[in-house]
Amino acid sequence: MINNLNFEIISKDGIARNGLLHLNHGTIKTPAFMPVGTGGCVKAILKRDLEENGAQIILGNTLHLWMRPGMDIIQSHKGLHNFIQWQKPILTDSGGFQVFSLKELCKITEEGVKFASPINGSKLFLTPEKSIQIQSILNSDIVMIFDECTPYQIGSHIITMEEACDSMKLSLRWSKRSMDEFKRQENKNFIFGIVQGGFYENLREESINGLLDIGFNGYAIGGLSVGEPKEYLHQILEFISPKIPDNFPKYLMGVGTPEDIVNAVYNGVDMFDCVMPTRNARNGWLFTRYGNIKIKNSKYKNDLNNLDPTCDCYTCINFTRSYLHHLQITKEINASMLNTIHNLHFYLNMMNEIRESIHERKFDIWKKNFLEDRSSNI
Ligand SMILES: [Zn+2]
Incomplete structure (x- = not known):
């Protein structure tokens, strides 16, 4: 188990809490919203305006930055912070969500995911190890494990419990490999696990227990806001949030509307990201x-x-x-x-x-x- 002295809860009201998350590029106050800067910039806003409006941490995307500009360019700048001139914390997602959104264009094996680059068609192979290596070069303050994001449905087919179970177990094996690689890299940043399991509470519980056994710095709740009926989001959140021990930061991925965020804070969630404010703008x-x-x-x-x-x-x-x-x-x-x-x-x-x-x-x-x-x- 990684020690977790870097997250302090400073006040609580019911289950909602105020925290301080101490990262290598600064401390963020939680609950926090993280603007999305997929390819190395938050679209249509300058860094100066991000800072003036109170952004504490932004997101980058492993897959996009790996494809363009490529890791040699990032390495020559000694990391993503210098390349984009943002010296506050950065969280990077592992690339899994974007790879799987290519759907039929990707082939999943135990080892990883083969897919054709959406930019030039070249064959790419992303594994948990590769994702962590890329995130280490990016020097992300918070590294996300590489996992399979289980969709709610494919076409008209709603994912069955058996399918969601296979996917969740693969994600757990990849989480372990992600952590092993993170340690091999002697990465001094943070690494978060991601709870999967679709819309089945027993699978969500198995997922969080498996992740807690591996031992991460924080826990994200993934696979929500993926096209499911709205009430499912809150149902799963109310179920899973109390099962993540309170001394860890809890991150709800890809959510959401102001109302979703307020309700999630009420359920003890500390961190959010979503393209909604920037894309809708x-x-x-x-x-x-x-x-x-x-x-x-x-x-x-x-x-x-x-x-x-x-x-x-x-x-x-x-x-x-x-x-x-x-x-x-x-x-x-x-x-x-x-x-x-x-x-x-x-x-x-x-x-x-x-x-x-x-x-x-x-x-x-x-x-x-x-x-x-x-x-x-x-
Ligand atoms: Zn205004």
């Missing part, structure tokens, strides 16, 4: 305190209000909805930039409010008000 879908806005809608053409009256981001302070509507309609690059600043500010500020309310032991009332405001759609 580029499509003109904006999150506000009083519901979501599709800025392309013609009702905003003459709307002289600021985007969100409660927000003090650069976009909201300076521009009317009418101007943001115009930029979106005319497909200006600035639309993506201003929308991304706002959406990330909204998520990161929400996390700030969550942490403050937990600290003041007022999370329940904050949650109730926030969810009511969000559904009011003013």
Whole structure:
């Protein structure tokens, strides 16, 4: 078991908790939202604006960075932090999720996954060992194990318990190989295991027990938000979160809407990532305190209000909805930039409010008000 003195819980309100996660490039306050910077940048926002809006840690993607620019370029910069000039913590996902999203184009064996590069068609082979070697070169503060993300369904076929079981057991064997390679690399960063098992509670329990036996620095809950009915997410989360010992950081992967995040914090989750604020921003879908806005809608053409009256981001302070509507309609690059600043500010500020309310032991009332405001759609 790796020692876990690097995560401190500093206050609690019910199951929700405020923590400090001490990483090699700095300490992050949890619960934390991690903007997604797949290929070495968070799209449509500069590092300066990420920092100004309170981003503490960002995500990178093993598979994308391995394919382009390639590890020789990263090595010549002595790691991803220097290459992208982001000196705060970085978490990298292992590449598994992206490989498996290629579906019929990849072939899974016990050893690893063979697939054709979506960039140039060249044959690639990703194994747990290779993924950890890449993440060691990237010098990620948090390395994720290489696993198979079990989908909810393939076509019209809903994954059976037997299929989910085979997949979960393969992921456990790959988790062990990931940890062995992490130790072989003498990697001084953190490594997280990922709980799989689809939508079957017995398999989820077997997965977490297997991961705890190997002993990681933190535990992620994977395989959720993969096309399942919404209620399953919360059902599995309520089941699995208490089974991860409280002294470890708990990370819910790829989730989600502001409401999903608030509910997950209520269930003791500490870390989140999702493309939603950045991807939706580029499509003109904006999150506000009083519901979501599709800025392309013609009702905003003459709307002289600021985007969100409660927000003090650069976009909201300076521009009317009418101007943001115009930029979106005319497909200006600035639309993506201003929308991304706002959406990330909204998520990161929400996390700030969550942490403050937990600290003041007022999370329940904050949650109730926030969810009511969000559904009011003013
Ligand atoms: Zn704003």
